[in-house]
Amino acid sequence: MPRDTRSRRSRGWGNAITGYFERHAQTLVSSLGRLLSMPLATFLTMAVIGAALAIPGCIYVLVQNARSVSVAYTDALDLSVYLKAGASESQAHALSHQIGLRTDVASVRVVSASEGLKQFREWSGMGVALDALKDNPLPHAIIVKPRASQADPSVMLDVMQRELMAMPGVDQVSMDAAWVHRFLALLDALSRTLRILAILLAVAVLVVVGNTIRLDIDVRRPEIEVTKLVGGSDAFVRRPFLYGGLWYGLGGGLIAYAVVSAFILGLSGPIDRVAAAYGSHFVLHNLQGGAVLTLLLGGALLGWLGAYLSATWQLAQIEPSSEK
Amino acid sequence: MIRFERVAKRYPNGREALVDLSLTVSAGEMVFLTGHSGAGKSTVLKLIALIDRATRGQVEVAGQSLAKLKRHQIPAYRQQIGIIFQDHKLLYDRPVWDNVALPLIISGVARKEMDKRVRSALDQVGLAGHEHNLPLELSTGEQQRVGIARAVVGKPPLLIADEPTGNLDPDLALDIMQLFKRFNAVGVTVVIASHDLHLIDQVGGRRIALASGRLAATDTTHTSPLSTPSIYAS
Ligand SMILES: Nc1ncnc2c1ncn2[C@@H]1O[C@H](COP(=O)(O)OP(=O)(O)OP(=O)(O)O)[C@@H](O)[C@H]1O
Ligand SMILES: [Mg+2]
Numbered sequence: 001m002p003r004d005t006r007s008r009r010s011r012g013w014g015n016a017i018t019g020y021f022e023r024h025a026q027t028l029v030s031s032l033g034r035l036l037s038m039p040l041a042t043f044l045t046m047a048v049i050g051a052a053l054a055i056p057g058c059i060y061v062l063v064q065n066a067r068s069v070s071v072a073y074t075d076a077l078d079l080s081v082y083l084k085a086g087a088s089e090s091q092a093h094a095l096s097h098q099i100g101l102r103t104d105v106a107s108v109r110v111v112s113a114s115e116g117l118k119q120f121r122e123w124s125g126m127g128v129a130l131d132a133l134k135d136n137p138l139p140h141a142i143i144v145k146p147r148a149s150q151a152d153p154s155v156m157l158d159v160m161q162r163e164l165m166a167m168p169g170v171d172q173v174s175m176d177a178a179w180v181h182r183f184l185a186l187l188d189a190l191s192r193t194l195r196i197l198a199i200l201l202a203v204a205v206l207v208v209v210g211n212t213i214r215l216d217i218d219v220r221r222p223e224i225e226v227t228k229l230v231g232g233s234d235a236f237v238r239r240p241f242l243y244g245g246l247w248y249g250l251g252g253g254l255i256a257y258a259v260v261s262a263f264i265l266g267l268s269g270p271i272d273r274v275a276a277a278y279g280s281h282f283v284l285h286n287l288q289g290g291a292v293l294t295l296l297l298g299g300a301l302l303g304w305l306g307a308y309l310s311a312t313w314q315l316a317q318i319e320p321s322s323e324k
Numbered sequence: 325m326i327r328f329e330r331v332a333k334r335y336p337n338g339r340e341a342l343v344d345l346s347l348t349v350s351a352g353e354m355v356f357l358t359g360h361s362g363a364g365k366s367t368v369l370k371l372i373a374l375i376d377r378a379t380r381g382q383v384e385v386a387g388q389s390l391a392k393l394k395r396h397q398i399p400a401y402r403q404q405i406g407i408i409f410q411d412h413k414l415l416y417d418r419p420v421w422d423n424v425a426l427p428l429i430i431s432g433v434a435r436k437e438m439d440k441r442v443r444s445a446l447d448q449v450g451l452a453g454h455e456h457n458l459p460l461e462l463s464t465g466e467q468q469r470v471g472i473a474r475a476v477v478g479k480p481p482l483l484i485a486d487e488p489t490g491n492l493d494p495d496l497a498l499d500i501m502q503l504f505k506r507f508n509a510v511g512v513t514v515v516i517a518s519h520d521l522h523l524i525d526q527v528g529g530r531r532i533a534l535a536s537g538r539l540a541a542t543d544t545t546h547t548s549p550l551s552t553p554s555i556y557a558s
Contacts, residue, residue, distance in 0.1 A: 023432060228399070230402065230474065230475075231399045231402035233396070
């Protein structure tokens, strides 16, 4: 007998849970059906959301691509440490050993004055003129290759440059490609801007969805009143609107992904032509898996949240009262 | 089941719809609220359904003081009451089945059970086979019965109806009243506001006569010898 009761009760729970999912699944589908029954209005709302999401999406994809380019140029981040004139080659080796101990240094190499002159001779083609020199005017130099680090490279290099400069016997520290340095700083500023922009546009999405849901609730006011009259709670009445917001956001995310893809496609031709002019080849990469997922889920979440805020506020105002 | 204790209702426009009204309806009773237009019949039902709240006095339904019910408790409370409106208040953009199923969807009844109960409710009001019709494809009387099916599908212990036969022809009106009588026969408490005394005479049941927001001192209308003689509320 007790077993019978228990099994009946557990069947009851099973039913309740099935019922719960059934209801949500049904609302999910029916709210989509409702949106599709007014395709133009739905598409326009999704397009606005898509545009708002596509702007940070495009900037993000540009920054990512630019980063990958600059990574290819990390060689150019090497620092050249020039010793004071009159320093001996053994002093250069001692100093280079000392620099090599730094944790932020990947490798060091001494370029002696004579070696430097030889390189310069080959590179400049001024062999005869240089032969006329009695003394080698070049100092000994140490080429320092920084270790790749998670930290902001432009800051890191600045610090390293200052510290190397302060070492005894060092005359000058030059960064071979200051432009890479500046470029990375620029990218950094850009991705900061991107974050702010993304927040602003997320707020815009909330407003767009919220307003769409507000209008939708206005249209469905009689239905909402009736539902409340027969015992529908705020949460019950709100549910289809939340799913509506979810669909708007997801649709907006998909449109944004399409826009970013089109942007990449449209840009890759010209960029590759520029690269080809420099005898190189460059492929623009589209958003990767994680970023795509962020775009779609982020869109859906924003849509849901916009609907939640709007519907919660609106529905509390709709009470079936005769006192209006 | 229902107890009004010195209830007053004043609408925001200053109109005193109920003045010091006390009445009782016991569980299992079938009661008619009668009275002229503006007497306060609808107001009594609105207070029971918590569509409006009393200005003064106590309204108790099923042992629960309605003044103490918080906003978030209202939905669960309303699920215990079947409400029938004169203007049906159906959802016209969806078929009969969806309209009748609404209270079951709200209370989360599983689909199979829901189907069974909707069919049985439609069967009871004589609308079997109209599941897929839109309300506007039905006559006024049929729409009214959809409203009744929706009110009874959740098997509430209390049914309240405001002029449920308002604009129906007499035969149809009697049909609808007989329907209420049948629900009452299985234990449902029924409160109906109606000014159709002739019809009430035909159906039979206790009457509570209102006049200007009070119990009427005397029933101004004749009582058929067949109907229950108790005219006044206890
Ligand atoms: N929402 C409202 N705002 C202001 N006054 C109202 C409101 N509802 C009803 N009243 C007033 O309260 C009084 C009682 O109205 P109620 O609707 O209860 O009457 P009734 O007995 O149902 O009349 P009828 O038979 O015409 O339906 C009337 O004088 C009416 O004008
Ligand atoms: Mg009325």
